[in-house]
Amino acid sequence: MTLRIVEIFGPTVQGEGALIGEATVFVRAGGCDYRCSWCDSLHAVDSQYRHTWLPMSDDAVMDEVRRLSGGRPLTVSISGGNPAIQDFAPLIALGKVEGYRFACETQGSVSQPWFADLDTLVLSPKPPSSGETVDWDKFDACVQMSKGCGQAVMKIVIFDDTDYVWAKEAAARYPEMPLYLQPGNLEVDPDLPVNLEDATDRLRQLIEKTTGDGWFAPRILPQLHVLVWGNKRGV
């Protein structure tokens, strides 16, 4: 199997969602069926960057994961782009034999049988501000496929009040799924510093809105990596 890989980096910690703070090596896959208006990973999405993506065999990816982690098993997060447009089953099988755990983050537009092999599947349906529209039948198929995995969770990024109302409705569709909300980040230029006051202020506003509303189900988290490293790549 040949994979289109944008970058492999780490070990660092997962910056967001269910595994926040966990030691992780990231495998970023190239290509995406979405074009979110506020995408923070366009270098893994837009075909103008395609020449920077490397065709790699499963073995070559696993070799690099092993090298970066010194052969000590940890969580490998398969991100993108939308990794679900490629077949990560062979990579997951290779790594699990050695004790590596696998997480994957995807918007839920494409279902894959290998979702069931994951330790953690993060389904991240995109709210209205993205400019994309969720196909809930396809999302449902992803949820169904995740039944066999370790844990499946939902993560929604909130940029504005419309997104917030939408997130509540989306969450109501899947009352059993753990839910994570995070404030949207419009400062995505890797060459510009992030304003920490603004970033923590957006988090505070989302916390106050949600708890003030009596909506206690979601966990509300920042993007830790943005607070710590700004939008620098490879951390």
Next chain:
Amino acid sequence: MTLRIVEIFGPTVQGEGALIGEATVFVRAGGCDYRCSWCDSLHAVDSQYRHTWLPMSDDAVMDEVRRLSGGRPLTVSISGGNPAIQDFAPLIALGKVEGYRFACETQGSVSQPWFADLDTLVLSPKPPSSGETVDWDKFDACVQMSKGCGQAVMKIVIFDDTDYVWAKEAAARYPEMPLYLQPGNLEVDPDLPVNLEDATDRLRQLIEKTTGDGWFAPRILPQLHVLVWGNKRGV
């Protein structure tokens, strides 16, 4: 049962550890058997503040939790001080009937039968920089008592390299317990602003040290509430 209560506040989100980001009402208990050098809650520890602690019945505490949460069940975090020097069994029983979940954070110096009634027990042994010395027999007793609870986790605050080495040894005693590390915070004056650059820098350093060391077991998290609200009380 009469409890010594410093403050009851929320709903806000849990700022640290295993439940980071989760909607929570905090019940802060007064009194502590430790005097950590860098304590960030001296108003709940030092007897000079004792006149500010309220004697409250279990029913009165539960009434206030219910009022703050609008009667919607959420996580109640029992903190301190060291809450384990009081009897929270009746409060937990009252709340669980209504669907509230209970977490408790304690240093592990005093074991209580009601640990088994908790959804989450956070045992936070204090590293050398605290000036306290952990009695591991007593800590073991807490771990044993927690067997019946939903989840028991260990959280260690790291101020310096000595703490870091100590944390590794402490973690090795309990390889089965999920472990959370957080960088220490020396800016604890509620009237002074927190320097966000410094706080995120301490987090970055701890992440880099731990992952660089190939120590992948702990999750490394900040104190979110400090990033968002500084050391302001009641949030």
